Amino acid sequence: xxxxxxxxxxxxxxxxxxxxxxxxxxxxxxxxxxxxxxxxxxxxxxxxxxxxxxxxxxxxxxxxxxxxxxxxxxxxxxxxxxxxxxxxxxxxxxxxxxxxxxxxxxxxxxxxxxxxxxxxxxxxxxxxxxxxxxxxxxxxxxxxxxxxxxxxxxxxxxxxxxxxxxxxxxxxxxxxxxxxxxxxxxxxxxxxxxxxxxxxxxxxxxxxxxxxxxxxxxxxxxxxxxxxxxxxxxxxxxxxxxxxxxxxxxxxxxxxxxxxxxxxxxxxxxxxxxxxxxxxxxxxxxxxxxxxxxxxxxxxxxxxxxxxxxxxxxxxxxxxxxxxxxxxxxxxxxxxxxxxxxxxxxxxxxxxxxxxxxxxxxxxxxxxxxxxxxxxxxxxxxxxxxxxxxxxxxxxxxxxxxxxxxxxxxxxxxxxxxxxxxxxxxxxxxxx
Amino acid sequence: xxxxxxxxxxxxxxxxxxxxxxxxxxxxxxxxxxxxxxxxxxxxxxxxxxxxxxxxxxxxxxxxxxxxxx
Numbered sequence: 001x002x003x004x005x006x007x008x009x010x011x012x013x014x015x016x017x018x019x020x021x022x023x024x025x026x027x028x029x030x031x032x033x034x035x036x037x038x039x040x041x042x043x044x045x046x047x048x049x050x051x052x053x054x055x056x057x058x059x060x061x062x063x064x065x066x067x068x069x070x071x072x073x074x075x076x077x078x079x080x081x082x083x084x085x086x087x088x089x090x091x092x093x094x095x096x097x098x099x100x101x102x103x104x105x106x107x108x109x110x111x112x113x114x115x116x117x118x119x120x121x122x123x124x125x126x127x128x129x130x131x132x133x134x135x136x137x138x139x140x141x142x143x144x145x146x147x148x149x150x151x152x153x154x155x156x157x158x159x160x161x162x163x164x165x166x167x168x169x170x171x172x173x174x175x176x177x178x179x180x181x182x183x184x185x186x187x188x189x190x191x192x193x194x195x196x197x198x199x200x201x202x203x204x205x206x207x208x209x210x211x212x213x214x215x216x217x218x219x220x221x222x223x224x225x226x227x228x229x230x231x232x233x234x235x236x237x238x239x240x241x242x243x244x245x246x247x248x249x250x251x252x253x254x255x256x257x258x259x260x261x262x263x264x265x266x267x268x269x270x271x272x273x274x275x276x277x278x279x280x281x282x283x284x285x286x287x288x289x290x291x292x293x294x295x296x297x298x299x300x301x302x303x304x305x306x307x308x309x310x311x312x313x314x315x316x317x318x319x320x321x322x323x324x325x326x327x328x329x330x331x332x333x334x335x336x337x338x339x340x341x342x343x344x345x346x347x348x349x350x351x352x353x354x355x356x357x358x359x360x361x362x363x364x365x366x367x368x369x370x371x372x373x374x375x376x377x378x379x380x381x382x383x384x385x386x387x388x389x390x391x392x393x394x395x396x397x398x399x400x401x402x403x404x405x406x407x408x409x410x411x412x413x414x415x416x417x418x419x420x421x422x423x424x425x426x427x428x429x430x431x432x
Numbered sequence: 433x434x435x436x437x438x439x440x441x442x443x444x445x446x447x448x449x450x451x452x453x454x455x456x457x458x459x460x461x462x463x464x465x466x467x468x469x470x471x472x473x474x475x476x477x478x479x480x481x482x483x484x485x486x487x488x489x490x491x492x493x494x495x496x497x498x499x500x501x502x
Contacts, residue, residue: 037473041481052480056472072476076501121497141497150498165452173494212494218468220452224460228468232490242502285491289466296465304488312488320465327465333478337487371502372487383474397474403485423481427473 030391030431033058037427044420047111048078064129074119074145079111083245083368084270085346085414086110087256093270094195096182096244101195109417112244114182119145134159139173150177156214165220169230175210181243188274189360191259192246197266208238216285224291234281246270247368248346249353255411258349260358271347271360273367281306294322309341310372331381331399340372341365345410370416374406381423392430399423 039052054072061067082093092103095114104110121143129135139154156171179185184201186192193199216230249269251258257269287300298318305311315334320327342365347353352362360366381399388394403419410416453461460466469475469492483489484501 035472037477039473039477052477054473054476070476074480117500119499121499123497125495139495141495143497143499145500148498148500150500152495152497154495156494162452163455171494173496175498177498177500179500210498212490214494220458220461222451223453223457226461226466226468230491230493232494234490281488281490283488283491287468287492289468289470291460291463291466296463296470298468298470302488302491304491306488308487310487312486314488314491320470335482335486335488340487371485375486377482377486383471395471401481401485419485421481421485423477425474425477427471429472 031060033429033431035427035429037425040422040424042422043078044422045417046079047419048076048080048115048421050077051075064127064135066127068123068125068127070121070123072119072121072123074117074121076118077116079113080115080244081370081416082110082112083242083273084110084248084257085368085410085416087248087250088413089256091257092194093246093268094192094199098183098193098195098199107413115244117145117147119143119148133161133164137171141175147180147182148177149180150175152176152210154212167218169214169216169218171212171214173210173212175212176207177210177238178205178207179239179243180205185239186241186243186272188241189271189366191249191263191267191358192270192272193264193266194268200272206239208236208240211235226289228285228287230283230285230287232281232283232285236279236281238277240275240277240279241273242367242369243272245273245367245369247273247344247366249358250346250348252348252350260349260353260355262356263358267358271353271366273369274365275342275367276308276365279306279308296320304337308372309339310337312337326384326386329383329385331379331383333377333379333381335377335379337375339374339406340367343367343369343372343374345414368416370405370419373416374408375403377401377403391432392428395425395427395429397423397425397427399425 035056037054041050052074056070058068086107086109088106090103090106091110092101094101124140126138135158137156141152143150152175154173158167158169160167183199185203185206187200187202190200212234214230214232218228220226248257259267259269283302283304285302289298300316302314313336317332318329320329344366349355354361379399379401383397385395401421405416407415
């Protein structure tokens with residue numbers, strides 16, 4: 001019986017490729033397990049604040065089959081950069097709906113303070129054992145927010161070999177997302193207009209599809225070590241702009257925002273960003289866990305590259321330090337990325353933008369979204385876990401995230417500011 | 433180059449067959465703390481946060497939910 005339980009646990013371990021398993025309370029001898037969590041995420045300088053309660057319920061149908069359900073609610077508020085950069089003069093923008101405006105002081109990065117949303121996401125996974133060595137997991141994800149709806153399906157097949165020391169996994173997922181931007185879909189590279197003027201919009205909604213494929217191998221190395229290697233390939237097709245992001249149009253002589261000489265009445269010196277409608281993503285992901293006497297070390301590395309010109313490296317290290325009846329787990333994460341090919345600080349009147357008509361002439365795609373910039377993100381965190389009984393555990397996690405955006409070549413006073421964020425998380429898990 | 437890559441993959445797979453443990457040696461591997469994703473919501477939240485702040489995502493698996501946050 002004991003062996004059977006251990007086998008069940010290891011089988012779950014090897015299938016954690018799917019991120020659907022591996023919960024702390026997923027013991028093989030319990031029919032139900034429930035994980036609840038609450039996350040607070042707060043950015044400095046009055047930027048985004050988020051509260052995210054979540055619950056995961058897993059139910060074992062029989063020795064090998066199970067159902068997992070997850071419900072997450074995100075409540076977001078605060079301000080987020082609108083893509084225009086700071087200048088030496090005050091700048092006025094129209095809100096996305098066109099019904100209001102806001103002004104950013106000279107020397108400050110423009111933030112859109114109308115940013116608020118509530119999102120609910122439901123995920124369901126059904127694990128079906130095909131035989132003793134193989135299983136299939138069917139997944140469904142649905143999420144909705146004020147301006148966005150996403151529907152996703154996935155299938156993953158996993159097969160054990162080599163006395164269950166090796167697991168090969170192959171999976172496929174498909175998502176269909178719909179965005180309904182506030183105020184309509186902006187016309188790419190067209191100017192924002194002042195409040196009261198007709199918005200440059202071209203419809204009310206857009207869609208995109210995501211197709212993802214994964215192959216992976218998980219290997220038990222020895223009694224203390226397990227490793228995993230995945231390759232994923234994904235294609236995104238359709239609308240990939242952030243409809244609320246702008247770029248500044250600058251007069252190269254004065255260095256200040258400026259419109260073309262024959263610009264229409266109401267045009268502002270900002271244009272809506274434009275991104276390619278296709279993207280091919282790749283990643284190699286390595287993950288390992290190793291027991292060191294009592295403690296456990298977790299390490300992962302991901303190399304990511306796509307055809308937008310972005311490459312990135314992600315290193316993640318957790319060390320679980322066992323105390324007498326609890327544990328401490330420091331966490332370090334390091335992430336660095338290169339900028340997208342079309343990332344640009346601003347557009348210059350004359351060379352990028354026709355100085356008479358205001359038409360963007362130098363490029364088809366442009367964005368000053370800081371998330372597409374060259375950047376480095378570092379995270380330092382600490383978790384404290386306290387088993388309350390044999391079947392329940394409480395945990396508290398705090399993390400600090402620092403994101404440094406490269407400002408190479410950016411004139412003084414126009415820099416994209418770094419981002420600091422605090423994460424506080426409570427977990428409570430139980431099984432019966 | 434492709435044949436070299438293929439050879440490396442085959443060598444790795446062949447190597448896998450000599451690694452591993454017997455069923456009665458899985459005591460440590462069976463611990464919750466040794467799961468490759470040991471903390472369900474820690475991993476879930478991290479993926480969600482970094483998806484909304486960085487240009488890269490994915491790698492661990494397929495089938496996450498969509499989000500208008502990026």
